Amino acid sequence: MWRVIGQEKVLPILQNNISKHSLPHAILISGPPHVGKMTLAVDIARAINCERDDPPCGECEACLKIENGKHSDVQVISLISQNNDSEEKTRTEISIDDIRQIQHMVSLPPFEGKRKVFIIEGAEVMSMEAANCLLKTLEEPVTQSVFILLTTNIGLIPETIASRCQEISLHPIAATIIENTLLSVYDIDKENASLISRLSSGCFGWAISAVQExxxxxxxxxxxxxxxxxxxxxxxxxxxxxxxxxxxxxxxxxxxxxxxxxxxxxxxxxxxxxxxxxxxxxxxxxxxxxxxxxxxxxxxxxxxxxxxxxxxxxxxxxxxxxxxxxxxxxxxxxxxxxxxxxx
Ligand SMILES: [Zn+2]
The missing domain is CATH 1.20.272 (Zinc Finger, Delta Prime; domain 3)
Known part of the structure; x- marks a missing residue:
C-alpha cells in the first residue's frame, strides 16, 4: 500500500514502471517541504524490494525493514545526521564523501533485496565536487541500483543531473483530503482537523507532525x-x-x-x-x-x-x-x- 495521498497523477506511472521492471535508474522528486517527497521515495524503495504480488504490500519483511530504516540495501543520505549519542546534527551540504560512499556501495550487489536504493535528501545543496561525482555515477547506470534525489528547489539542481533523471513533481493537495485523512487515521476532533489541514498548506507531512508532535x-x-x-x-x-x-x-x-x-x-x-x-x-x-x-x-x-x-x-x-x-x-x-x- 502506497502511503502517499492525493498524488493520483504520479502513482499509476510509478506502479506501471515497477510492474514492468522499467523504473528509471534515477528519479528526481521535487516539491515544497513536508509535501511527501521522502514518503514517496521510501514507498518506491519498498515497491522495488517488496516480496509480494501487490507492491508495496507494507507487510512483508522487506517493506517493514525499509519503513523502519533497517534494510541494508536502502540508504538515505540526508543533511541531518546523528552522532553516537543520538544527537541530531544538521550539515550545510551533501559532500563528495557522501557520494564516494554511494559509489562504493553501488559497486557491490544487493545484500538482501532486489535492487539497491539511494535516497539523497536536499539534493539542491550538493557541493560542486559531489554533483560532478554523482554525475559520473549516473552516466554509468547500474541496473541493480536506483537513485532517488529529493529537492525543494528543482532550479538549483544542475541541468546535467536533472536531465539524467525522471522528474516527479509533488504538489500541495486539497485541504479536504488532508482533513478527511486526519479524521480517519488519528484521534482528533473535526475543528482541529479542519484548522491543521488549512495551516498545512496542502502538505500532508506538516499536518501529521502537527498532530503527532x-x-x-x-x-x-x-x-x-x-x-x-x-x-x-x-x-x-x-x-x-x-x-x-x-x-x-x-x-x-x-x-x-x-x-x-x-x-x-x-x-x-x-x-x-x-x-x-x-x-x-x-x-x-x-x-x-x-x-x-x-x-x-x-x-x-x-x-x-x-x-x-x-x-x-x-x-x-x-x-x-x-x-x-x-x-x-x-x-x-x-x-x-x-x-x-x-x-
Ligand atoms: Zn512488501
Missing part, C-alpha cells in the same frame, strides 16, 4: 506571531531580528528556512485575501488581521513582500551573506502600522 503547532504559532510583530515593527527591531536569524542560520539552516516558509505562507494569504480567494487561505485563524493588511495594501506591495522572501530563500541556498540577505528582506517588506503602509 506536541510542540509543533506551538512553535508554528510562535514563529508566525513573530512574523506579524516584525511586519508592524520599525527598522531597528527588524534588523535585530535579521541578526538573530542569521546567527541561527549558521547553526541550523532548517530552522531559518522554516521561518521563511511561514512568512511566505502569511503573505500568500494576504495576497489571496486581496484577490478574494478566501477559501484558499491557510491561516484561517488569522483571517481578520490579514484581511486588514490586504485592505490597506496595494497588490504590488504584497507581491514585493512575497518576492523578497522567495529571493532571500534562494540567496541563502546559494550561500550568500545571510545577515545581509535577511536585512535586505526586512527593508523590502513594507511596514504596516494600523492601516498605514510605509514603503
Amino acid at each position: 506536541e510542540k509543533y503547532l506551538e512553535k508554528y504559532y510562535e514563529t508566525r506571531n513573530k512574523a506579524i510583530e516584525i511586519t508592524t515593527a520599525g527598522l531597528h527591531e527588524r534588523f535585530v531580528y535579521a541578526a538573530t536569524l542569521s546567527t541561527q542560520f549558521a547553526r541550523e539552516r532548517a530552522i531559518v528556512y522554516d521561518v521563511l516558509d511561514i512568512w511566505l505562507n502569511v503573505w500568500r494569504d494576504v495576497l489571496l485575501l486581496k484577490i478574494g480567494l478566501t477559501d484558499s487561505v491557510s491561516n484561517i485563524d488569522l483571517s481578520q488581521q490579514l484581511e486588514q493588511w490586504a485592505e490597506c495594501m496595494d497588490i504590488s506591495d504584497i507581491r514585493c513582500s512575497i518576492q523578497a522572501i522567495q529571493e532571500t530563500r534562494i540567496k541563502l541556498n546559494l550561500n550568500a551573506n545571510s545577515r545581509l540577505a535577511l536585512e535586505v528582506m526586512m527593508l523590502d517588506i513594507p511596514v504596516i502600522i494600523g492601516d498605514i503602509v510605509k514603503r
Whole structure:
C-alpha cells in the first residue's frame, strides 16, 4: 500500500514502471517541504524490494525493514545526521564523501533485496565536487541500483543531473483530503482537523507532525506571531531580528528556512485575501488581521513582500551573506502600522 495521498497523477506511472521492471535508474522528486517527497521515495524503495504480488504490500519483511530504516540495501543520505549519542546534527551540504560512499556501495550487489536504493535528501545543496561525482555515477547506470534525489528547489539542481533523471513533481493537495485523512487515521476532533489541514498548506507531512508532535503547532504559532510583530515593527527591531536569524542560520539552516516558509505562507494569504480567494487561505485563524493588511495594501506591495522572501530563500541556498540577505528582506517588506503602509 502506497502511503502517499492525493498524488493520483504520479502513482499509476510509478506502479506501471515497477510492474514492468522499467523504473528509471534515477528519479528526481521535487516539491515544497513536508509535501511527501521522502514518503514517496521510501514507498518506491519498498515497491522495488517488496516480496509480494501487490507492491508495496507494507507487510512483508522487506517493506517493514525499509519503513523502519533497517534494510541494508536502502540508504538515505540526508543533511541531518546523528552522532553516537543520538544527537541530531544538521550539515550545510551533501559532500563528495557522501557520494564516494554511494559509489562504493553501488559497486557491490544487493545484500538482501532486489535492487539497491539511494535516497539523497536536499539534493539542491550538493557541493560542486559531489554533483560532478554523482554525475559520473549516473552516466554509468547500474541496473541493480536506483537513485532517488529529493529537492525543494528543482532550479538549483544542475541541468546535467536533472536531465539524467525522471522528474516527479509533488504538489500541495486539497485541504479536504488532508482533513478527511486526519479524521480517519488519528484521534482528533473535526475543528482541529479542519484548522491543521488549512495551516498545512496542502502538505500532508506538516499536518501529521502537527498532530503527532506536541510542540509543533506551538512553535508554528510562535514563529508566525513573530512574523506579524516584525511586519508592524520599525527598522531597528527588524534588523535585530535579521541578526538573530542569521546567527541561527549558521547553526541550523532548517530552522531559518522554516521561518521563511511561514512568512511566505502569511503573505500568500494576504495576497489571496486581496484577490478574494478566501477559501484558499491557510491561516484561517488569522483571517481578520490579514484581511486588514490586504485592505490597506496595494497588490504590488504584497507581491514585493512575497518576492523578497522567495529571493532571500534562494540567496541563502546559494550561500550568500545571510545577515545581509535577511536585512535586505526586512527593508523590502513594507511596514504596516494600523492601516498605514510605509514603503
Ligand atoms: Zn512488501
